[in-house]
Amino acid sequence: MRKQIKVLLTKIGLDGHDRGFRLVAAALRDAGMEVLPTGPWLKIDEVVSIAMQEDVEVIGISSLSFDHLLVPKLMTRLRDEGLDDVLVIVGGIVPDEDVGELIASGVAEVFHPGASLAEVVRFIEDRVWEKRNAMLAKVVNG
Amino acid sequence: MVEASVVPAKAATGREQWEADFSAQADGRPRFNRSGIRLQPIYGPEDWCAPQSFDERIGYPGQFPYTRGIYPAMYRGRGWSRRMLIGLGTPEDFNRRQKDMLASGSNAVNFIPCNSVFRGYDIDEVDPLLVGTCGTAVNTLEDMRIAMDGIDIAGVSLGMNDPSPFTLLAFILLLAEERGTPWSKLSGTSNQADFISHFVANHMFYRLSLEGSRRVLVDHIRFMNRHSPAWNPLSIVGQHMQQAGATPAQAMGFALSSAFYYIDLCIAAGMNIDDFVHRFTFFFDVSISFFEEIAKFRAGRRVWARLLRERYGAKAERSLRFKFHAQTSGADLTRQQPLNNIARVAIQGLAAILSGMQSLHTDAYDEAIATPSARTARIAIQTQNILAEETGVTDVIDPLGGSWFIERLTDQMEDAILAVIARVDALGGMFEAVRQGFVQAEIGRSAESAQLQVETGETTVVGVNKYKVPDTDDHRTPVDRPNSAAIDRQYDRLARFKQQRSQAQLQKGLSGLAHAANHTNANVYEAVVEAIRCGATHGEVVTTLRRELGFGQPLNLAG
Secondary structure (H helix, E strand, O other): OOOOOEEEEEOEOOOOOOHHHHHHHHHHHHOOOEEEEOOOOEOHHHHHHHHHHHOOOEEEEEEOOOHHHHHHHHHHHHHHOOOOOOEEEEEEOOOHHHHHHHHHOOOOEEEOOOOOHHHHHHHHHHHHHHHHHHHHHHHHOO | OOOOOOOOOOOOOHHHHHHHHHHHHOOOOOEEOOOOOEEOOOOOOOOOOOHHHHHHHHOOOOOOOOOOOOOOOHHHOOOOEEEEEEOOOOHHHHHHHHHHHHHOOOOEEEEOEOHHHHOOOOHHHOOHHHOOOOOEOOOOHHHHHHHOOOOOOOOOEEEEOOOOOOHHHHHHHHHHHHHOOOHHHOOEEEOOOOHHHHHHHOHHHOOEOHHHHHHHHHHHHHHHHHHOOOEEOEEEEOHHHHHOOOOHHHHHHHHHHHHHHHHHHHHHOOOOHHHHHHHEEEEEEEOOOHHHHHHHHHHHHHHHHHHHHHHHOOOOHHHHOOOEEEEEOHHHOOOOOOOHHHHHHHHHHHHHHHHOOOEEEOOOOOOOOOOOOHHHHHHHHHHHHHHHHOOOOOOOOOOOOOOHHHHHHHHHHHHHHHHHHHHHHHOOOHHHHHHOOHHHHHHHHHHHHHHHHHHHOOOOOEOOOEOOOOOOOOOOOOOOOOOHHHHHHHHHHHHHHHHHOOHHHHHHHHHHHHHHHOOOOOOHHHHHHHHHHOOOOHHHHHHHHHHHHOEOOOOOOOO
């Protein structure tokens, strides 16, 4: 049986806009994923500890007013805790010139306004299955 | 006499003939506006022709029910306030940008503080990376002194985007004292006093618990009405909800329901309707759904005037006037081909003007990319100037009034708005409706259906789901960033401020504040002003009130 994809959907920093957040949460649920939504303003350590306790495969960060600047710090903390294999995506308003830094810090993708929900769902499914297969291959091949 | 045995076929009327001809050519696809109202292909006198109800439903501007505008002269008298949102970097940055805007035709202030301030913190409580990115870092009276340097605070209308407990306005009041300006000479609006809208749709502004916000708001209204009677202490916000996905009719209906809730609070606190309600203003989104927006506002004015009379027995003319600020909808703007947004904003702005608003912010075209730069903000204000002074659209008041379509649509929007209000009433009013999550769920449903329509292509968004161009560098516009050295200096300034003030005075101010919070016979807002006079910072005031009145925690975002 296929294991359900588990996604932590959250907001860090100071912003509280949640239209995109709600839409993405609903779309991921409709696609059969298990979504753990949080309130706004989580601290980076709180995100890391939920990710660990809940054993999520994906973290989605919604940012509409520059909270994305904190994401590289989150990526460092995830690495410190050995959670490098968690797929992290960012959605919202992120200036182009900031995207490179996010990707370099380990973020898998940044979704901008105009991205479709279907696109987000497909991206997560593809990448999670890639990761699962890679892991399986590692186990099989020893 | 022989009766004719055959009645000759009646000649088809023009309308019938047209209907037949239309059906032969039309695509057959029904059209709905965003509020779900089905639009006919054409309107004629039989769709809206009620000369007998002209006075009752339409009338003349400045007269009940104010469908055509709240003042007799509208833009033939004084124009609207060209009120541009400004917020970035340090108080010096704000000052520079505000003066630039005033020199470019803006005649009002629309102050946006840093997100840290919105969240109720001083900058030394948050990550410096975030400071000044989306608004101005202002924590103290000293900061406000710098931000308003050389600006006549009594000569412009001050829109302060600052939720409960309204510390930024307290800075302004104390600054006025320093300058010898009587509080009675100040005019402007506490733009983010509507805590219900924050709880529902803009969590960043939601600082104190619902109960705490309620307490501070009532005291704020009472305090400002007494000391600064030209100030609008409450602006009820439909904008947050429409940005979050509410349809235009829902946004208007929920905002009016919120207003009724606030009226009930003031009446329960012993105030008389005609003594305070004329200082309630509204703040709405104006989307690109052109005629719908115009009808929304015409209907809103009518519903307000009628219900103020019917529900509350308001008698004063000024109580019945529905005053509002409009902001062009950022949710309609695209990141793709952002220059296209200049066209969208011009159309939204035109709708706002034709609807008879009192104050307008036009978005910069890079709204969907970042906090607007000085250059893009100038284009936005010039768009207003072009609309106001080149097109001639302000020469005639309510120029669409009397259009069969607009009048019919205004009636239908009115019905839709009244239906929203009735549903909220049935739940026990707006406070209960949001506490139960009803309003949030309704807005969420509307947002989902709008998104679905974009994804299926039912709704066209140029450059996003149609007429796409290759994703080259078409969306790269320069983004203004706060200067990190200037932000560092802002940290030093705050540290110095905290060091130099009298600790004894500060303690006195903050304990006075805590005391007022716990004693309903005291005015909490008066205590806020006093605490700041004693040297308290913004963050210290909010922290104290959060401790005494509760932290504002919204419901789970998508539980």
